[in-house]
Amino acid sequence: MSDQTKSPANPEGGKAAIGPLMGTLAAVAMLTVVAGGGGWLLGGYISGTGEMAGPVSGGAAPSKEPGKGHEAQPLGNVIELKPILTNLAVPSTTWVRLESALVARPGEDIAPELAMKISDDFMAFMRSASLMQLQGATGLAYLRADLEERAKLRSDGKVERVFISSLVVE
Template sequence: MSAATEDTVQTRKAPSMAALAVVVVVLTLIAGAGGWFLGGQLGLAVPVAASGAAEKKTPSVEAMPDGSVVVLKPILTNVKIPQDVWIRLEAGLIVRPGETISDELTTAVSADFMAFLRTVNLMQLRGPAGLEYLRTDLQERARMRTDGKVDKVYIWALVME
């Protein structure tokens, strides 16, 4: 190796810690400003009322049921395929306004749900689409059993083991 190449290798210095800290701080500020800007563009910023207090958002009509809620007892059963998989379903019924459902009818709806879950293949319940299909099927069964008194079926918990 020649003396000239040894001098250039020795004269190169590693970046100082201060320069590295400055670069990290500048990049952090740029990322923070970009996040703030995109948050404002996407409408995630909280609007401020004239008095300076944050306005309350009203929930959508879909989220607020008009009828009464009937909570079903948890249903525990196994599925058809594979038979060693158990399902626990916690659900509730939204009854149309002005309608009532007797305890016997609630028990019959719960029994229908259990009978339906015993015929389900585990592959049918995969993903969000499977959960939506399950809710739709249970809702149709509840409407048929109650002669249209049930408006919606909500699934609060679905555990498979």
């Protein structure tokens, strides 16, 4: 045998040292399982239930009977607005098409005239916006927040949320 196959770390020559590799793989597998389980529990907690996904020791399990336990909050009326097509302030050659909808608070009704005024406010805002404000996920989140604030102010709090169904920038 040559001196290249025998070494102090691998005295048998032909066989690879499997011990350290198996230990590393076992540690990675164990950490993956722990991280996955923690993510699953945290996801169940954040998903809107406000409770952990499984029963917690010392606590009662959630009730399975209908009408008891966590109830979903009903949404109000959803009013789709006509698409807005306008150019942006900077650069003025860039056009934008915005399709959105308003969600009224439960028990509130939004008149078509009020929806038209809110749509006009949205158009005025889009004409004053720049392309830099709309870029990325953060820009989209800020746009929705700004439109939602305008809708709430115009409707005296009748609008609960604003949904952006599509935004096309050309």
